[in-house]
Amino acid sequence: MTTKQIVLAARPKGTPTLDNFKFQQIELSELKLGEVLLQGLYYSVDPYMRGRMNEGKSYIPPFQIDQVIQGGVIAEVKESKSDIFIKGDIVTGMLPWSEQFIAEEKTIKKIDTTIAPPGYYLSVLGMPGLTAYFGLMHICKPKAGETVVVSGAAGAVGVVVGQIAKLNGCRVVGIAGSDEKIKLLKDEFGFDEAINYKTTDNIKKAIAAACPNGVDIYFDNVGGDISDAVIANINFHARIALCGQISLYNSSEIPVGPRLQPMLLTRSVLMQGFIISNYHLLFSEGIQHLAQWIKEGKIKFTETIVHGFDQLPVALLGLFKGENTGKMIVKA
Amino acid sequence: MTTKQIVLAARPKGTPTLDNFKFQQIELSELKLGEVLLQGLYYSVDPYMRGRMNEGKSYIPPFQIDQVIQGGVIAEVKESKSDIFIKGDIVTGMLPWSEQFIAEEKTIKKIDTTIAPPGYYLSVLGMPGLTAYFGLMHICKPKAGETVVVSGAAGAVGVVVGQIAKLNGCRVVGIAGSDEKIKLLKDEFGFDEAINYKTTDNIKKAIAAACPNGVDIYFDNVGGDISDAVIANINFHARIALCGQISLYNSSEIPVGPRLQPMLLTRSVLMQGFIISNYHLLFSEGIQHLAQWIKEGKIKFTETIVHGFDQLPVALLGLFKGENTGKMIVKA
Numbered sequence: 001m002t003t004k005q006i007v008l009a010a011r012p013k014g015t016p017t018l019d020n021f022k023f024q025q026i027e028l029s030e031l032k033l034g035e036v037l038l039q040g041l042y043y044s045v046d047p048y049m050r051g052r053m054n055e056g057k058s059y060i061p062p063f064q065i066d067q068v069i070q071g072g073v074i075a076e077v078k079e080s081k082s083d084i085f086i087k088g089d090i091v092t093g094m095l096p097w098s099e100q101f102i103a104e105e106k107t108i109k110k111i112d113t114t115i116a117p118p119g120y121y122l123s124v125l126g127m128p129g130l131t132a133y134f135g136l137m138h139i140c141k142p143k144a145g146e147t148v149v150v151s152g153a154a155g156a157v158g159v160v161v162g163q164i165a166k167l168n169g170c171r172v173v174g175i176a177g178s179d180e181k182i183k184l185l186k187d188e189f190g191f192d193e194a195i196n197y198k199t200t201d202n203i204k205k206a207i208a209a210a211c212p213n214g215v216d217i218y219f220d221n222v223g224g225d226i227s228d229a230v231i232a233n234i235n236f237h238a239r240i241a242l243c244g245q246i247s248l249y250n251s252s253e254i255p256v257g258p259r260l261q262p263m264l265l266t267r268s269v270l271m272q273g274f275i276i277s278n279y280h281l282l283f284s285e286g287i288q289h290l291a292q293w294i295k296e297g298k299i300k301f302t303e304t305i306v307h308g309f310d311q312l313p314v315a316l317l318g319l320f321k322g323e324n325t326g327k328m329i330v331k332a
Numbered sequence: 333m334t335t336k337q338i339v340l341a342a343r344p345k346g347t348p349t350l351d352n353f354k355f356q357q358i359e360l361s362e363l364k365l366g367e368v369l370l371q372g373l374y375y376s377v378d379p380y381m382r383g384r385m386n387e388g389k390s391y392i393p394p395f396q397i398d399q400v401i402q403g404g405v406i407a408e409v410k411e412s413k414s415d416i417f418i419k420g421d422i423v424t425g426m427l428p429w430s431e432q433f434i435a436e437e438k439t440i441k442k443i444d445t446t447i448a449p450p451g452y453y454l455s456v457l458g459m460p461g462l463t464a465y466f467g468l469m470h471i472c473k474p475k476a477g478e479t480v481v482v483s484g485a486a487g488a489v490g491v492v493v494g495q496i497a498k499l500n501g502c503r504v505v506g507i508a509g510s511d512e513k514i515k516l517l518k519d520e521f522g523f524d525e526a527i528n529y530k531t532t533d534n535i536k537k538a539i540a541a542a543c544p545n546g547v548d549i550y551f552d553n554v555g556g557d558i559s560d561a562v563i564a565n566i567n568f569h570a571r572i573a574l575c576g577q578i579s580l581y582n583s584s585e586i587p588v589g590p591r592l593q594p595m596l597l598t599r600s601v602l603m604q605g606f607i608i609s610n611y612h613l614l615f616s617e618g619i620q621h622l623a624q625w626i627k628e629g630k631i632k633f634t635e636t637i638v639h640g641f642d643q644l645p646v647a648l649l650g651l652f653k654g655e656n657t658g659k660m661i662v663k664a
C-alpha cells in the first residue's frame with residue numbers, strides 16, 4: 001500500500017518557501033507486533049518547527065533532508081497489531097507528515113474526544129496550552145493586580161496566557177498584528193487592552209498608555225522590536241518568560257538590538273527561557289487545571305483550520321505572516 | 333568647626349572626569365541628641381556610584397548637583413550625644429564624602445575590628461561580599477562539577493564569587509584585564525583558569541577552551557562584548573546573575589549588541605538582574621557564612637588602597653580604567 005508524505009527538500013535561508021518541501025509517494029511496510037496503521041486526521045503547524053529546518057544543535061534534533069517532517073498529529077487507528085489500541089481509536093503523538101503511517105504503540109496515546117474536540121489535543125490541552133500554563137504560572141507567578149503583557153497574543157499560546165492571567169486577577173494587555181485579532185482579544189478572550197503593532201506608530205508609548213502601572217509580567221512570543229518596547233516599560237522585580245522569538249526565526253544573520261542587561265539589572269528583572277519539555281514531570285498538573293477551566297467555560301479557544309493534507313507547507317509558512325488566530329491546524 | 337566635603341559639580345556625559353567633582357569647606361552644626369560626630373577613616377568607591385551621577389529613576393536616587401556625594405564609609409566616633417555609641421567606636425554606614433560629619437545614630441552601626449580589619453567591612457563583610465554571596469548562592473545555585481565563569485573577576489565582588497564557587501566544588505574561570513590580575517586569580521584565589529581579555533584575540537574561543545564542558549553559571553560584572561562571548565558558550569539550564577555592567581556605565585547612547593533572547597530561549601537559560609538590597613532580610617545568613625569562611629582561611633581577600641581623602645574622585649574614576657584589584661578603598 002502506498003501513501004503520500006512531505007519531506008524536507010532543502011534547508012531554508014531566511015524565510016522558508018514552498019521549495020523547501022517535497023511531496024513523495026512511499027510504500028508502507030507490513031504491520032509488526034506492537035504497531036498500528038494510522039490515518040492522519042489533524043496536523044499541527046507550530047513556530048518552533050522553523051528551528052528544526054535549520055542545521056545545528058538545538059533543544060530538538062533538526063529535520064533531515066529527504067526525510068519526512070514530524071510534528072504533533074491526531075490520527076485514527078485503521079489497523080492494529082497492538083494490545084493497547086483497537087481500530088477506531090483516536091490517538092496523538094509526534095508523528096510524520098504522512099497521510100497514512102505506521103507507528104509503534106509506545107509513541108502514541110489515546111485521547112478522549114468526549115471532553116473536547118480532537119483539535120484541542122494539539123492546542124489548549126496539548127503543547128500550546130501547557131506552554132501557556134507553565135510559562136505563566138511557574139516562571140511569571142502572577143499576583144492579583146499585576147499587569148501582564150503578552151506578545152503574539154492572538155496565537156495558540158497567547159490567548160491561553162491572557163485568559164489564565166485574567167483568572168489570576170491581573171490586568172492583561174495583548175499585542176497582535178491585525179484589527180480583527182485586537183477585536184477578538186478584547187471581545188472574545190477578555191483582554192483589558194490590545195495593541196495592533198502594525199498600525200501603531202510608537203509601540204513603546206502605546207504600551208505605556210495601556211499599562212499605567214508599568215509591566216510586571218511579560219510573556220514573550222515574538223522577540224525583536226516589540227519586546228524592546230515592552231521591556232522599556234518593565235517594572236522593578238518583573239518576570240519575563242521567553243517562550244518564542246518568531247520575529248527572529250527567519251533571520252539568517254545574528255539579530256542586533258539594544259542591550260537589555262542594564263535594564264534587567266537596575267530593575268531586578270528575571271528573564272527565563274524555557275521549553276515545555278522542561279516541565280514534563282508536571283504535565284498532569286497542567287492538564288488537570290486546563291481541562292477544568294475548559295469544562296467550566298473559563299477558558300475559550302479558537303482554531304484556524306486549513307483544509308487538505310497538501311496545504312501543510314502553506315499553513316506552516318502562514319504562521320510567519322501572522323495568518324492564524326489561535327492554533328493553526330491542518331485537517332486532512 | 334569647618335570640614336572639607338566633595339560634592340557633585342556637574343553630571344558627566346559619558347566617562348566622568350575630575351571636573352564633575354568639587355571640593356568645598358562647610359561649617360558643621362552643633363551635635364543634637366542622638367547624633368555623633370564622625371571622622372572618616374575609609375571611603376568606599378564602587379561601580380554603582382556611576383549610576384547615581386546620572387539623572388533619572390534607578391534603584392537608588394541620583395546624587396544632586398552641589399550636594400555631597402554619599403557612599404560606604406568606615407568612621408570613628410569623635411563625640412557622641414547618643415546612648416548607643418561612645419567616643420572611639422568604629423562604625424559604618426552610607427555616609428557623606430566629608431572629612432568629618434555628623435550622623436544620626438540610626439544611620440550607622442558598630443563594627444568589630446577584632447574579627448577583620450576595618451576595610452573588610454566595606455568589602456568582603458560588606459556590600460561586595462554579600463553581593464557575591466547572594467548572587468551566586470541564591471540566583472545561580474552552584475552544583476559540584478559545574479563550570480562558573482566570572483567577569484570582572486579581580487574586582488571586589490569577583491574574587492569572592494570565585495572562591496565561594498570553589499567551596500561549592502565548581503570549576504571556576506575568571507575574566508580580567510591584566511596579566512598581574514590573571515596571575516593573582518590563579519595563584520592567590522584558586523581560580524582554575526583566568527583569561528586576560530585585553531590580550532586575547534578571540535575571547536569566545538578562549539572561553540570555550542577554558543570551559544570544555546560549557547558554561548553552567550555566569551556571574552556578570554561587566555556586560556558588553558565579554559558577556560556576549562560567555563553567553564555564546566552557555567549550557568542548557570544555565571543561570572546568569574546580572575550584578576554589574578561596568579563596560580556600559582559610561583555609554584551616553586543606548587548600547588547595542590546581539591539579541592540574547594533566542595539563545596536564552598533555546599537553552600532554557602535563566603537571567604536575573606539583582607541588587608543587594610533585595611536580600612536585606614537575609615543579610616545575617618550571608619555575613620555568618622562569609623565571616624566563618626574568612627576565619628577558617630577559606631576566603632582570601634585583597635584591597636587596593638588609595639591614600640588621602642582628596643584622592644576620592646581619582647579613585648572612583650580609576651575603577652573604570654580597571655586600576656583596582658579587589659576592593660578599591662580610599663584611606664583618609
